[in-house]
Amino acid sequence: MSSKSSDGRIFWGLFLVIIGALFLLEQLGYLHFREIIATYWPVILILIGVSIYIGNGFKRSNQALFLILLGAFFQAIKLHLIERYAWRYLWPLLLIIIGLWIIIKPRVKKS
Numbered sequence: 001m002s003s004k005s006s007d008g009r010i011f012w013g014l015f016l017v018i019i020g021a022l023f024l025l026e027q028l029g030y031l032h033f034r035e036i037i038a039t040y041w042p043v044i045l046i047l048i049g050v051s052i053y054i055g056n057g058f059k060r061s062n063q064a065l066f067l068i069l070l071g072a073f074f075q076a077i078k079l080h081l082i083e084r085y086a087w088r089y090l091w092p093l094l095l096i097i098i099g100l101w102i103i104i105k106p107r108v109k110k111s
Contacts (some may be wrong), residue, residue: 008055015047039078045071 026033049067056064073090076082082090 002109008051011051040075042074042078045074047071097100 008069021034022031022036025031026032049064049071052061052067053059073082077087
């Protein structure tokens with residue numbers, strides 16, 4: 001079994017154990033996990049991005065970076081670090097930036 005496969009299994013296995021434990025604690029009345037999920041759901045995007053980085057041996061990954069930045073952005077909105085009205089202006093700007101990046105980025109030549 002490769003190290004990459006083992007790292008991914010450990011990461012997602014621990015993730016599921018933690019989520020299960022949190023749901024159990026909610027059922028036992030020790031915390032309000034649904035409120036936590038409602039506030040911190042963007043962290044899931046960040047965790048997926050981190051998982052991609054781990055799976056790639058911490059090599060550069062555009063997909064991982066995108067998910068981490070998107071998760072961080074949504075989390076900043078949920079925590080009111082960025083006001084919701086800013087989203088009206090930011091998402092069109094994000095589309096413009098992504099479009100320009102697609103047009104301008106150098107093409108990778110496959111030999």
